Amino acid sequence: MPVAPPFPRLPSLNALRAFEAAARLGGFAQAAQELQVTPGAISAQVKLLEDDLGAPLFERSARGVRLTSLGARALPGFIAAFDGMSEAMRHLRQEATxxxxxxxxxxxxxxxxxxxxxxxxxxxxxxxxxxxxxxxxxxxxxxxxxxxxxxxxxxxxxxxxCDDHILPVCTPELAHHLHHPRDLATATCLTDATWAGDWEIWAERALPDHAFTPRGPVFSLYALAVQEALAGAGVLIARRALVAPHLDSGALVAPFATSAPAPAxxxxxxxxxxxxxxxxxxxxxxxxxxxxxxxxxx
Missing domain, CATH: 3.40.190.10 (Periplasmic binding protein-like II)
Incomplete structure (x- = not known):
């Protein structure tokens, strides 16, 4: 009778990807964001790999995770392997499409x-x-x-x-009531959550001797903030490159001459x-x- 011993198998590719991402990025949450899964899924995949190996790859604590010496020694090889796989897949896509x-x-x-x-x-x-x-x-x-x-x-x-500049914009009707940057203290100021610091960047130039805190709604979508500015809901701290068509058409205007360079x-x-x-x-x-x-x- 032929002998058919169990054939050694490779660990799950998902488990290897979870380990490489978590080890390279320094945590399960960061790996989850890159791989578009939950931190719990990363943790479960890493645990499967550790169970398969019979040895821990991470030390876990309330402050997060840290590679064990075994995990640290293994990481460079896995980074190189996934770099190579990604490069091969990139060339395959370029050839196919x-x-x-x-x-x-x-x-x-x-x-x-x-x-x-x-x-x-x-x-x-x-x-x-x-x-x-x-x-x-x-x-x-x-x-x-x-x-x-x-x-x-x-x-x-x-x-x-292209370079960009930060500046307040609003409808012409609202601009009639704004004669100096200090007038913004009583105006409704529209802010994008991603660039909430743009008001501060601009105020450092326009109001160097005055403390200014914008008062008004904050939006998680910049396009929505622009639409609110177009509707006359308030003064938007804008990126010029993103509102240039509205400035060119006159739907929005810059009530003050001062602008500030965008950080990048x-x-x-x-x-x-x-x-x-x-x-x-x-x-x-x-x-x-x-x-x-x-x-x-x-």
Missing amino acids: PGRVHIATLPALAQLWLAPRLPGLRAALPDMEISITALETPPNLKRVPFDLCLFYANHNGATPL PIAAWSLPGSISSPTAIALDRALRRSAAEPTKST
Whole structure:
């Protein structure tokens, strides 16, 4: 009778991914955010791997998790392995769908900066299929299938597309009641939650000798805050590049002459050291040309 001993099996790929992400990022919550699952799912997958190995990979405490010496020794090999797998998958996608480009960008940039430019980009690149995913923070391009990131950024790998400026804007009707930046003390001020500090940045220039605290609603969607400003609900602390069509049309005006540079320009980047597809390179160049052109209000 032939002998059929149990064949050793590899651990679950999901468990290995959970360990690599948690170890590289320093916690289960961070890994869960990157892998788009819950921290409990990461914890369960790591526990499965530890049970399979018969040894702990993390020390757990009320303050979080910390790699054991075994986990720390294993991490570099797993980072290299998943880097290689991601690079192979990236090239496979480029070969399979050479005309497709996937952009990751901020929701506000997607709605107010990129969307108005899409018709021109499609006309300039008729054979290209452009997909867009809105994210609050830039993704790790080594771990997710995006070809291009478009965010406010000033790190070494990002190439600026255009500078931006911070300034209050409102309808012409509201502007008639605003003669000096100090008048904002009694005005309804509209704020985006992501850029809540923009009022402070602007006030440091416009009101250097006065303490200013904006009073008014805060929005989690910048496009909604813009719509409220257009409806006359208050004075929005704006990014000029995002409201430029409304300023050009006169639907919104800047009641004061003072503006302040945004902390970072609108910038684009792809994975450093990777071989970008010709399609992604073409889109990158088209975006740079488009950034220098005005957009029309919709």
